[in-house]
Amino acid sequence: MPRRPQSCLWCGREVSESEAGRRRRYCRQSCRQRAYEHRSAIKGSPFPEDAVVLSAQEAADLADRAFAARCAAEDVATAIREGADLVQLAELTADLVGLARDAERLR
Numbered sequence: 001m002p003r004r005p006q007s008c009l010w011c012g013r014e015v016s017e018s019e020a021g022r023r024r025r026y027c028r029q030s031c032r033q034r035a036y037e038h039r040s041a042i043k044g045s046p047f048p049e050d051a052v053v054l055s056a057q058e059a060a061d062l063a064d065r066a067f068a069a070r071c072a073a074e075d076v077a078t079a080i081r082e083g084a085d086l087v088q089l090a091e092l093t094a095d096l097v098g099l100a101r102d103a104e105r106l107r
């Protein structure tokens with residue numbers, strides 16, 4: 001049975017499946033390094049080890065991606081209410097899925 005795709009613990013992108021061994025936790029070496037740096041910076045601070053610290057810009061970008069996903073969901077709901085055909089709904093839902101994937105990324 002194939003495993004469910006996993007998201008990178010640092011950036012949220014999809015992690016490619018490894019053939020053998022443990023499941024990968026990061027999509028690339030740079031994400032693994034950033035996660036290590038983050039854990040090292042938090043060590044000894046009052047923040048919990050699993051805290052996610054975002055810059056003001058990263059937080060704003062995350063809010064923008066969430067807003068875009070919500071708008072796309074509202075577009076789908078409006079199209080359904082207005083009786084859109086299956087082709088239009090398929091396009092709108094594909095956009096929604098793409099935006100929701102982007103919204104999953106923390107950075």
